[in-house]
Amino acid sequence: MVLLSSLIICHLTPQLPSKIHSRVRNLSLSRAVGDRFAKPAVSGEVEIKRFPIYDDKDEFILLASDGLWDVLSSQEVVSYVHKRLKAPPKDGAEITSPEDMASLTYLRRKNMSRFIANEALRRGSGDNISVVIVWLNEFDDGNPTV
Numbered sequence: 347m348v349l350l351s352s353l354i355i356c357h358l359t360p361q362l363p364s365k366i367h368s369r370v371r372n373l374s375l376s377r378a379v380g381d382r383f384a385k386p387a388v389s390g391e392v393e394i395k396r397f398p399i400y401d402d403k404d405e406f407i408l409l410a411s412d413g414l415w416d417v418l419s420s421q422e423v424v425s426y427v428h429k430r431l432k433a434p435p436k437d438g439a440e441i442t443s444p445e446d447m448a449s450l451t452y453l454r455r456k457n458m459s460r461f462i463a464n465e466a467l468r469r470g471s472g473d474n475i476s477v478v479i480v481w482l483n484e485f486d487d488g489n490p491t492v
Contacts, residue, residue, distance in 0.1 A: 406427070406482055416466075431451060
């Protein structure tokens with residue numbers, strides 16, 4: 347059993363000129379499974395893969411639409427998340443206590459899906475971007491629970 351401490355969802359639609367992709371015209375996501383004209387480009391066949399979760403290694407699960415994956419690889423996303431979590435505070439704000447650091451980390455985790463989606467926009471994604479991040483470990487704010 348995996349404890350999911352938080353589930354965060356962000357969806358953005360870029361207001362930028364779209365890149366040209368080879369797409370199936372007139373296809374909406376809600377109809378994709380049943381549109382015969384779209385086959386073989388679109389399939390209703392479900393692909394399921396199982397991956398083990400390692401408590402000592404795995405930090406989060408990230409699900410995203412192709413608007414993210416068009417401009418970032420899986421490893422780039424993982425590196426970006428780590429970079430954002432470890433970045434110094436902006437505007438010269440000083441972290442003077444463990445509680446301050448815990449609050450900053452909590453806010454960064456809470457907003458991480460938005461940060462990732464905005465990074466995809468910054469890199470020029472022309473597709474809609476949906477990002478769901480599930481943190482696998484509970485946030486430890488450093489305060490003991492009673």
